[in-house]
Amino acid sequence: MKKIVAMAAVVLALVSCQENKGFFISGTAKGMEDGSKIYVSQLTNPTQRPERIDSTVIEGEKFELDMEEVESPNLSFLEFENLNGNVIFIAENEQLSIEVYKDSIRNSKVKGGQENIVLTTYLDHLKEMNKKVGEGRQEMQQAFQQQDSTKLEKLQKAEQELMDNDKVFKKKMVEDHPDSFVSVMVISDLLNMKSYPTSEIKELYESLNDKVKQSKLAKSLENNLESAGAVDIGSKAPNFTAPTPEGGELSLNKALGAVTIVDFWAAWCKPCRVENPNVVKIYEKYHDQGLEIVGVSLDRPGEKDKWLQAIEDDGLPWHQVSNLQFWNDPVAKKYGIRAIPATFILDEEGVIVARDLRGDELEAKVAELLDK
Numbered sequence: 506m507k508k509i510v511a512m513a514a515v516v517l518a519l520v521s522c523q524e525n526k527g528f529f530i531s532g533t534a535k536g537m538e539d540g541s542k543i544y545v546s547q548l549t550n551p552t553q554r555p556e557r558i559d560s561t562v563i564e565g566e567k568f569e570l571d572m573e574e575v576e577s578p579n580l581s582f583l584e585f586e587n588l589n590g591n592v593i594f595i596a597e598n599e600q601l602s603i604e605v606y607k608d609s610i611r612n613s614k615v616k617g618g619q620e621n622i623v624l625t626t627y628l629d630h631l632k633e634m635n636k637k638v639g640e641g642r643q644e645m646q647q648a649f650q651q652q653d654s655t656k657l658e659k660l661q662k663a664e665q666e667l668m669d670n671d672k673v674f675k676k677k678m679v680e681d682h683p684d685s686f687v688s689v690m691v692i693s694d695l696l697n698m699k700s701y702p703t704s705e706i707k708e709l710y711e712s713l714n715d716k717v718k719q720s721k722l723a724k725s726l727e728n729n730l731e732s733a734g735a736v737d738i739g740s741k742a743p744n745f746t747a748p749t750p751e752g753g754e755l756s757l758n759k760a761l762g763a764v765t766i767v768d769f770w771a772a773w774c775k776p777c778r779v780e781n782p783n784v785v786k787i788y789e790k791y792h793d794q795g796l797e798i799v800g801v802s803l804d805r806p807g808e809k810d811k812w813l814q815a816i817e818d819d820g821l822p823w824h825q826v827s828n829l830q831f832w833n834d835p836v837a838k839k840y841g842i843r844a845i846p847a848t849f850i851l852d853e854e855g856v857i858v859a860r861d862l863r864g865d866e867l868e869a870k871v872a873e874l875l876d877k
Contacts, residue, residue, distance in 0.1 A: 530570040532603035537563050542586040547579050551725035577720045578620045578686035595620035623687040634671055672700045684714040689723045697843050703733045732841035742855050745836045747826035760824050761855050763795025764874045769847040771803040772815035777846040781819040787868050794875050801836050802827035
């Protein structure tokens with residue numbers, strides 16, 4: 506009899522283990538109509554939009570989702586029929602509880618699972634940070650309109666202090682959670698914001714648990730770190746060859762001048778278009794002294810006409826190339842571009858001597874290099 510009881514216990518344990526596989530979401534959605542759909546999306550490819558993998562409907566202002574087991578934590582989203590916004594959470598093999606606020610989707614609360622505890626801490630920090638920066642910039646605008654330079658300078662210093670504290674917070678968060686998938690997200694943000702030198706961000710990445718590094722997001726981050734390291738100041742700018750507007754090919758090495766600016770932009774990028782007149786003035790002033798510019802456009806597939814029209818409208822007389830592959834442009838990937846406008850200033854040997862300068866700073870650097 507004891508053997509039978511023991512065997513039954515083993516069977517029950519096995520059944521229990523099988524039932525616990527995967528993860529279960531239970532949620533409340535007050536004010537949402539019965540029959541409204543909820544979709545689950547996951548970021549299966551960091552370079553593409555999240556992919557919908559499951560759905561359910563709301564019944565009695567509640568919903569449930571019984572999800573398959575995940576090999577490793579993954580960034581996921583809840584989307585709602587006829588509503589803007591989404592709820593961000595980490596798919597992990599735990600029971601999750603989500604309280605959805607119809608009128609404030611992004612303030613919905615996710616409970617359950619260690620990864621989601623860490624994610625909530627990080628998202629709360631970002632919300633508070635964005636709120637303070639937004640309030641500060643409104644005050645800056647008022648100070649600028651009132652021509653109050655003293656107040657404007659004080660506000661600018663306060664914003665810089667916020668940014669510095671943000672860097673410290675994110676770095677400590679990674680150091681405190683080396684076994685968390687969320688740390689991969691934090692490091693990605695540090696890299697995108699250029700918060701620390703690439704070498705320092707690489708050290709943070711290397712400190713992560715090996716299991717965390719197996720996720721798709723971590724693999725993508727690793728590739729981005731390699732690209733970023735290749736375009737650090739002091740590195741030789743990677744050569745590239747890309748199509749010109751006329752249908753030919755242009756290589757960077759053949760376009761180098763005494764000073765060369767590699768300018769990543771696009772017809773759809775408003776900040777790029779706003780900056781273009783400043784770059785035109787610099788080019789016209791220094792081109793005869795040896796300044797060359799290679800514009801690399803991240804325009805979309807099938808939109809060559811918009812690219813060409815922008816070149817004409819903005820009066821851009823320098824070299825232009827584009828693969829018309831949007832963010833998948835191979836040149837942009839080689840240079841680790843994740844936001845535009847982005848510029849790289851090269852000396853006569855093609856070595857990167859500065860990055861992402863604008864206006865007066867860009868002109869001053871060009872003049873300095875040509876004076877040498």
